[in-house]
Amino acid sequence: MGEEYVEIISVECLRAPPKELKPEEIDAKAEERTVDPSSQAVLKKTMQERTETVWDRFDKQSPHCKFCVEGISCQRCAMGPCRIMGGDRTRGVCGNDADLIVARNLLDWVSMGAASHSDHGREVVETLLKYARGRAPGYMIQDENKLKKLAHEYDIDSDGPIEAVAESLALAMLDEFGTIKGELQMIKRAPAASLELWKAASILPRGIDREIVEAMHRIHMGVGNEYRGVVVHGFRASMADGWGGSMLGMEVSDVLFGTPQIKNARFNLGVLKQDHVNVSLHGHNPVLSEMILEASMLPELKERAKSVGAEGINLVGLCCTGTELLMRKGIPQAGNHLDQELAITTGALEAMVVDYQCIFPTLTNTAACYHTKVISTSPKAGMTGSIYMEINPENAREQSRKILELAIDNYPNRSRGRVFIPDRPMDAMVGFSVEAIENALGGSLKPLLEVIASGKIRGCVGIVGCNNPHIRHDSNHLALASELIRRDVLCVETGCAAIACAKAGLMRPEAIDKAGRGLREVCGQLGIPPILHMGSCVDNTRILNLVAKLANLAGVRMDQLPVAGAAPEWYSPKAVAIAKYFVGSGVSTVLGVSPRIGGSPKVSRLLTDDIENMVNAKFWVEPEPKKAAALIYDHIENKRRDLGM
Ligand code: BF8
Secondary structure, three states, X not given: OOOXXXXXXXXXXXEOOOOOOOHHHHHHHHHHHEOOHXXXXXXXXXXXOOEOOHHHHHHHHOXXXXXXXXXXXXXXXXXXXXXXXXOOEOOOOOOOOHHHHHHHHHHHHHHHHHHHHHHHHHHHHHXXXXXXXXXXXXXXXXXXXXXXXXXXXXXXXXXXXHHHHHHHHHHHHHHHHHOOOOOOOHHHHOOHHHHHHHHHOOOOOOOHHHHHHHHHHHOOOOOOOOHHHHHHHHHHHHHHHHHHHHHHHHHHHHHHHOOOOOEEEEEOXXXXXXXXXXXXXXXXXXXXXXXXXXXHOOHHHHHHHXXXXXXXXXXXXXXXXXXXXXXXXXXXXXXXXXXXXXXXXXXXXXXXXXXXXXOOOOHHHHHHOOOOEEEEOOOOOOOOOOEEOOOOOOOHHHHHHHHHHHHHHHHHHOOHHHOOOOOOOEEEEEOOOHHHHHHHOOOOOHHHHHHHHHOOOOEEEEEOOOOOOOOOEOHHHHHHHHHHHHOOEEEEEEHHHHHHHHHOOOOOHHHHHHOOHHHHHHHHHHOOOOEEEEEOOOOHHHHHHHHHHHHHHHOOOHHHOOEEEEEOOOOOHHHHHHHHHHHHOOOOEEEOOOOOOOOOHHHHHHHHHHOHHHHOOOEEEOOOHHHHHHHHHHHHHHHHHHOOO
């Protein structure tokens, strides 16, 4: 594939449900599928028009194969495929048992997640290198202070010309992927006592690529038969993601595009505009979308939009690419994972620009039912039915302009009679990077530690992860966060969890009304909401940094703090990697969707119990949000007691 756009291969509009539904059936289904009123409203239109969505495909796939659900189907070699069926069929053809199959399947998922984040991180660092070498026109250093701090951390002289500092830093960071040093740099941000614990547990990563490659090796048939080591290696690979690939992606995105600061923004499908050329930016990597944002300000493009009868260009975000732009530039967020098709079915979207990850393969089919053009931009994420316009650091400026021209030229094709945009976008306060939190607190996290120690805030919980059609869209995110803030637990959120709470109004300062007395008092004084938006999924590393900084300030290990993690509606292997690096780093985590481990009581026990002996943290699996909140609260209170708080 070249970088110029190619002829679209046409794909068909997929229709569902097979028969027309009665209005009351449509209403009931929409309410059953999502709690977000704006998503519900668009979903009803979608069902009236019989455009297929993820929920229709989910229904067709149900009930799911119970062997797969329990993790006891194995497709790792051509002697099988095998399933562990019980009775006298307790081993696959090679001889592996349920424990080994479950452990390897889980390691496969962790590796997939760690690889996805880390590959994204690598591309961001490569962009920094290209900038430094004068090969990325349009890019610049938007946070020079952070560049210098990182240079210092990597023992690089930061006094020279900025390009030279950026080049040395980018090279040092790229080295982390295949390093032969046997250790990663940024993990040293954790307290020394935590590092010792992780070393003893054999989960200190030796290099980003190395842990993922070793994971792929370990899941091959015949590489040992001991499930425990396989599961433990998953922690190591995930730590390489959290303290390596993802953290690099987050930090260098801040260097290139600015470290998020607190700002107001708007959320839900209502951010689309009737009289504007609407363009959504979907995926994960800010390297291209930042350039599209820059291009959208060009006077000639604004003029071009006017020439086709539009008032201007309206960029909106979806999923984590949207969040990257939201956090740094305040671009409105149209929705989270299960909203992506609905953005198209409003009939008001001229172009959906995608990079990679979490993009439904059928988006081009959805677009085929409307006038929307799907524009794919990454050579590693081709999409049949899309217009391919490769964006790389060298051509991003030029390609971004062309993409917007294409979107503008598509505006007259909008079918006015089929447009429905819900009213009332929701306001939210966003941009809570660790640096922004420190600024709000007067330059240090000490005041936060003090209100935790005093008990006004009982502890902090990171609520992260996706949507999953197994769960009513957004419902568990809202229920868990609401219950925790009611109990004076400060929530910090990322990814689709954060979007869910923002859409529901829980990220407005007024939401302190829903918080307990102590949390209400603290957030009220600061004028901030009780749930803080910390960014995209690679920004879960901001949560790691926050916990590491608090632990260093308190002079304790990370696992000793009254903190926890939660992924109430996760779907993605990336979320499994995140959950494992949370637990590996000492942050016990509750999963609202069970990972595929039910077929091995031993692997389940290792993750939900025995692992605590190694890292002082563990998993819970609890789909019911109130019960999950109670587990977290008890855990936090135990940690407080142990610290004598
Ligand atoms: O990385 S939360 S559905 S969009 S995987 Fe995907 Fe999950 Fe959303 Fe971002 Ni994260």
